[in-house]
């Protein structure tokens with residue numbers, strides 16, 4: 001329904017913490033944007049500053065070219081024309097479902113049959129037709145969340161803001177609501193800003209994904225772009241659980257001396273290609289981001305066993321491919337196996353058949369987050385490992 005612009009927005013809290021740092025983000029009318037990043041990266045702050053709950057310290061936020069937030073001016077929350085859904089569905093327990101959903105219309109002075117008709121339409125839109133007379137405590141968690149969604153869209157918001165709106169739901173309900181959300185947003189032409197911890201959800205529903213880290217935008221792009229051309233090692237690690245290997249890129253390929261690893265040049269992509277010294281016979285130091293699909297594992301004793309020896313650390317079942325973590329020359333790498341699932345402790349052969357190279361990459365010790373002796377990521381989702389790579393994208 002509307003376009004949104006963040007122009008060089010900083011948010012610095014009273015204690016001096018900079019939660020948003022020079023954020024530039026232009027969202028087109030009708031676009032679905034997912035906002036992802038590690039805990040504390042500024043996702044909720046970005047959403048709250050668009051909603052009007054948090055004021056920028058610098059820069060401007062506009063909806064449809066109208067400035068709603070700047071350091072001098074702030075449009076009241078209720079006059080921004082936004083719909084919001086949060087993780088915990090905040091329904092009024094004493095009101096029936098229909099009254100909950102119709103409340104924004106009541107405030108706007110829309111009465112009687114017109115209001116009832118629009119409530120029924122909104123209920124139908126979220127798959128709850130005929131439930132207007134129920135009380136919230138007679139609904140399941142997923143149904144309550146859909147009521148919250150219906151209430152957020154009933155007054156045709158300019159922008160729909162979702163903060164972990166599906167996170168409290170279990171699969172497969174979450175998957176079906178995800179699909180419903182996407183098709184409903186398309187049908188209504190809604191502009192959506194969706195904050196989520198769930199990387200696969202972001203890739204599934206969004207037109208473009210914004211990756212935030214420490215208040216700065218690392219990359220903005222459609223799912224294919226982010227997966228195939230991550231702008232930084234951080235993005236590759238965060239979205240794909242890529243391992244970051246230090247080494248040198250030469251004409252013949254990437255070499256990581258520490259792991260005695262050689263990856264052929266033709267299977268390496270370079271987002272920052274700058275007339276490569278390596279192509280002209282020189283070499284460049286940097287980092288190879290190796291995603292799980294680049295790590296080829298095979299049984300140690302097989303006829304066609306190749307590569308280096310590695311030990312299986314964990315082995316998780318996957319519907320399409322099993323998720324196998326190995327310890328290889330003191331490093332932890334995640335790989336995938338199909339039709340064969342090795343057990344923890346088993347010796348396997350490991351090879352790397354590709355990756356994305358980032359030259360320079362002033363990495364500090366935290367990059368070694370997937371080192372054997374480093375503290376492990378407690379959630380196993382890569383989100384608590386922070387990698388400050390020199391290059392920051394911030395591209396549009």
Ligand SMILES: Nc1ncnc2c1ncn2[C@@H]1O[C@H](COP(=O)(O)OP(=O)(O)OP(=O)(O)O)[C@@H](O)[C@H]1O
Pocket residue numbers: 013014015017018019037038039040041042043044045046
């Ligand atoms: N009112 C505040 N005063 C000071 N610091 C704050 C305040 N609100 C948030 N922060 C800090 O700002 C940073 C960004 O917080 P924010 O809630 O936006 O992160 P997030 O990416 O949404 O995190 P999560 O995924 O854990 O919800 C965090 O370091 C947080 O501690």
